[in-house]
Amino acid sequence: MKNAIVIGASSGIGKALVELLLKKGWKVGITGRRLPLLEELKATAPDRVHCHYQDIQDVTASPKSIAQLWSVFEKIDLVIVSSGMAHLNSSLKWELEEESIQTNVVGTARVYQYVYEQFKVQGYGHLVGISSIASIRGNRHSPSYGASKAFQANYLEALRCMSKKHKHNIDITDIQPGFVDTAMAKGDGLFWVAAVDKAARQILHAIEQKKRKVYVSRRWGGIAFLLKRLPAWLYERI
């Protein structure tokens, strides 16, 4: 039986991934700030789920939450970091920018760094980050969100290079979803919104294949292709 930790498992993609892992017989440690939601999820398979409060913005306490779960399971095969924060903020309110940056940049980097170090000590592991298609270009509706996702994608690639170069035996997967039907998918004009179960199935498949990077749902790969090539003068007018 394999063991995973899913960070940000109280709702949305993280929760759906936990449900799939449980169906496949995994033991799972789950974290987030909304403990009652985590307890509900634990109640679906009490003997195979352990939950722990974790606020990734608190970079001192956050690794301790992971360490606590690690000690319960002893060996961890997979860590999925699904926690994230998004605000529509074209008026550039600093409080909103700051919350996204503290969560998606500072808090997430601390989690990636800590998990990578733990896997190094353990001798193996698979770290999965969920960045976004929003990592590809700046987004005038949510500047810090897009930029923070670019940070995550870049950081994950750096860890992958580090693992290969130094033979750390740590696999790194970057999941780049388009729109997925969760509380986070905000705003008008959303399209190709994937059902959360479908997105989770595609994400788990990519994890099982140990992919480096994958777009979810798959057709967002076409949007990624276009976004990377769209000239700035045209992108600025959209």
Ligand SMILES: NC(=O)c1ccc[n+]([C@@H]2O[C@H](COP(=O)([O-])OP(=O)(O)OC[C@H]3O[C@@H](n4cnc5c(N)ncnc54)[C@H](OP(=O)(O)O)[C@@H]3O)[C@@H](O)[C@H]2O)c1
């Ligand atoms: N939905 C989309 O369209 C979409 C598209 C691209 C990428 N993504 C990415 O997918 C990931 C999952 O998002 P989702 O769509 O599933 O949205 P969601 O339902 O809002 O889930 C976000 C998760 O992050 C956790 N979280 C937020 N702040 C946290 C903190 N400070 N400490 C610990 N956990 C925290 C939340 O748990 P608590 O509130 O309980 O702490 C929740 O479990 C995010 O990284 C998001 O950026 C989503």
